[in-house]
Amino acid sequence: MSTVLRAGLVGLGVMGRNHARVLGALDGVQLVAAADPRPGAAVTGVEVVATVRELIGRGIDMCVVATPTATHEKIGLELAEAGVPTLIEKPLAHDSKAAQTLVEAFARNQVPGAVGHIERxxxxxxxxxxxxxxxxxxxxxxxxxxxxxxxxxxxxxxxxxxxxxxxxxxxxxxxxxxxxxxxxxxxxxxxxxxxxxxxxxxxxxxxxxxxxxxxxxxxxxxxxxxxxxxxxxxxxxxxxxxxxxxxxxxxxxxxxxxxxxxxxxxxxxxxxxxxxxxEPLVTELANFAAFVRGEGAEVVSLAEGLTTxxxxxxxxxxxxxxxxxxxxx
CATH class of the missing domain: 3.30.360.10 (Dihydrodipicolinate Reductase; domain 2)
Structure with missing residues (x-):
């Protein structure tokens, strides 16, 4: 893993654009690409691809998922299987069965994962x-x-x-x-x-x-x-x-x-x-980046997200x- 973390982002809706803004300015992090299938989705200075697979192919070290809740399970599983440390916006999934599946997938692949409970x-x-x-x-x-x-x-x-x-x-x-x-x-x-x-x-x-x-x-x-x-x-x-x-x-x-x-x-x-x-989002993403690097950091674990x-x-x-x-x- 390089000194500067290559970050990816899935979803360019309201919350996704906030993540893009913060990731683009965060020390030690470079937002290299975002994935959004909607025509016209764009962020200044950032490549936008249509699929998560394409995003993974850009060689990312970490990823943020900011898509509708119903899509979290599918996207999270794809990133877990690819070995990409991921922060999934809250709630972790649309139901506890899907949330449990995500917890198990990240654990099975020994991939760091967290949930974006920003209010913490x-x-x-x-x-x-x-x-x-x-x-x-x-x-x-x-x-x-x-x-x-x-x-x-x-x-x-x-x-x-x-x-x-x-x-x-x-x-x-x-x-x-x-x-x-x-x-x-x-x-x-x-x-x-x-x-x-x-x-x-x-x-x-x-x-x-x-x-x-x-x-x-x-x-x-x-x-x-x-x-x-x-x-x-x-x-x-x-x-x-x-x-x-x-x-x-x-x-x-x-x-x-x-x-x-x-x-x-x-x-x-x-x-x-x-x-x-x-700003809470700056604190949250800085902590997640430190977590990905293996440093001491405060994040909301996937297990906590499942319990919620x-x-x-x-x-x-x-x-x-x-x-x-x-x-x-």
Whole structure:
């Protein structure tokens, strides 16, 4: 493998073009070609070929797959068999069977693989996780996520459970270092599309933390908020602005009754942290390149991607059954 990694890209849609922009500027990486069968697909300064086979033939050292979810299995298998280290955009696959097939193929061929759960690289969440690991909230009690906004035209083959809720499923397990043990969910179809466009779910993690996910494509308000509550207060991360705020449990009683009725019985400090805010996609791809080189790097493993798809599947099964379902570890 050369000092400069020769990168390939499959898919030149909205997310694919973002990958092309970052790969084209990343130190130690050269974007040599992209594959997209659509007539007119192009990226300035990059050769575009029609097939994955042609892309592999350009002698690439790593590849990013940014195509519709239903195509991930076929493309990923072709790259695994060719021995190309690959990052597959989230979700890993359209169902757990396909995701399992990908995990096994990369393992069988001893090829590095990862999943593009980009929210893990949001500065607010990176900072939150470090503080959680230091025990700054004490024992954790609850995680609440809100991910809602208008329908994105880029999505054609998945509902909110697989496309959006997988962000929060992955982040919750990662932030708390625990797995999902059960989930109860409800879904709705309100916009006339074939897939669900609203999800409300309550889950429990193996360590006893209670989780609530609210997800939809129906709101004019775009929200991307994660709140983690523990015995010493709560962290609130807004991943749109990459802000992290700490609400400390109160230590000073509120003596003015009228104010207490609005603010609660005690007050603590509120701190919005000043943190560096690098672009998450740059951090993700720089880490993946380091992973391909065999250096220490943070990536989302294929096995983690499989687990997330399984939880999302169970969420939809719970909604269909109208029941709380257990999730096997």
């Amino acid at each position: 690289f949001n500065p607010a969440l990176q900072h939150m996780r470090r503080r959680l690991d230091l025990g700054e909230l004490g024992e954790l009690y609850q995680v609440v996520t809100r991910r809602q906004g208008p329908f994105p035209a880029r999505v054609t083959d998945a509902g909110v459970a697989l496309d959006l809720a997988t962000h929060d499923i992955d982040l919750t397990a990662w932030l708390t270092r625990s797995r999902y043990s059960s989930i109860s969910a409800r879904t709705a179809h309100r916009s006339g599309r074939g897939n669900e466009d609203l999800v409300s779910a309550v889950a429990e993690l193996a360590n006893g933390i209670v989780v609530t996910h609210l997800v939809n494509w129906l709101s004019p308000l775009k929200e991307r908020v994660i709140t983690v509550t523990g015995e010493l207060g709560c962290f609130v991360a807004d991943t749109v602005t990459a802000d992290l705020t700490f609400y400390q449990n109160g230590v000073e009683p509120v003596e003015w009754d009228r104010v207490a009725s609005f603010r609660g019985v005690s007050e603590g400090n509120v701190t919005r942290y000043a943190i560096r805010k690098p 798809v399984r939880v999302a599947e169970t969420l939809r099964e719970s909604a269909d059954a109208g029941a709380t379902l257990e999730i096997q570890g």
